[in-house]
Amino acid sequence: MYLVFVMMAILLYASLSRTIFNSPVIWAVEMAQFTMAAYYLLGGGYSLILRGHVRMDVLYTRWSERTRAIVDSFTNILLIVYLLVLLYGSISSTVYSIEYGQTNYSAWAPPLAPIKIIMVIGIVLMLLQTISRSIKDICRAKGIDVAETFGDYLP
Template identity: 65%
Template sequence: MPKIIHSYVRYVDALNKRVGTFAMYLVFMMMGILLFASISRTVFNVPYTWAVEMTQFTMAAYYMLGGGFSLYMGAHVRMDVLYGCWSPKKRATMDLVTVFCLIFYLVVLLAGGISSTAYSLEYGQRNYSAWAPPVAPIKIIMVIGIFLMLLQSIATFFKDLAKVRGVELS
């Protein structure tokens, strides 16, 4: 494989590893928000309307930013009816075929996300709730997460291609 592909794979793997590690800590942020909301509601009888919605936004950031990392780690769910019985080379061959479906899906999702984010920024779109926060920040985070997963899918394609050729690319 050319040196530029090695560099691309290393860079994208490192980027998704860092972003995914950051995203893992968002679980603690969600727990903190929910704990704060629970204590304020039960002990002080002061409910906060923003707590549940902020937790939902944090959860969306958690799974969108963690998508590329889970692809890097090989943690996505696969149908293991036949896949588990195959050799690593045959698995890589099948992954080469199916990764194009994933890349197509992510490109369409990214285009829709960019369009939706532009709309949110242009019109100041807000969520329909009592708190009514702007939705552009979470949409921007979602577009970043989709883009990182697209980059990781391409890196995975190169890794599988190298594996089919009998070379290890990491």
């Protein structure tokens, strides 16, 4: 959550540097983009913990708890497949970036390996949280009380 403030500080510095000191920096916009990318990549799993992702409440709120769990289990399977494909691509892209010292095509030319490593970490965390959520939804679909079985500490 605090990465938003880091991004704001970077952009504020770039703005002040350009207008007040008449010394523009070439790295600020890309650094802000990398910070924002890290923010949303690492925030995906946390958003799943809070159940903060968007869903169609038109039908969802009218369904029983069991029907919701069944539908959530199905969509979780689709999400797991998607995340596995994304993870496969991100790992190969990260390995390539590390092996060949890939840099961005800009005047600053920062190395891309750090943000790609963060991308892999974020996808793994989201995948783990999705698997956890899937297990809980399957238990709810079968009528098993998740809080009683796993404890109250689970979201």
